[in-house]
Amino acid sequence: MYLEIVTPEKVLLSAEVVSVTVPGVEGEFQMLNNHEPIVSVLEEGDVKIEGSFTIEEDVQNQFTKQADNKYHLHIKGGVLEMKNNKAVILAD
Structure with a gap:
């Protein structure tokens, strides 16, 4: 599936991924x-991303590598929309 993570300042990630786990208001999914x-409001927490992709050099410091092909990105909240095999996260 395709994942985009966008903040008010810039696009942090735009890539094909295997999975994404987000901190929903009623729990992680x-x-x-x-x-x-699906459309969901997100709480503060970690977005967990799995896949083989490249993170742009100017935003690498915002991601934490957990293992091969697994990264976390801490957000303060946001909104997620998943449709047509594309997930878009508008993050704070």
Whole structure:
């Protein structure tokens, strides 16, 4: 699936990923390829991303590498939309 993570300042990530786990207001949940359409408010927490992708050099310091092909990005909140195998996170 395709993932975009956007902040008011810039696009942090725009890449094909295997999965993304987000901190929803009713708990953490994961999305994989062909997930049903969803819109969700996100709480403060870590967005967990798995996949083989390149993070732009100017934003690498915002991501924490957990293991091979696994990264975390801490957000203060935001909104997620998943539709047509594309997830867009508008993060604070």
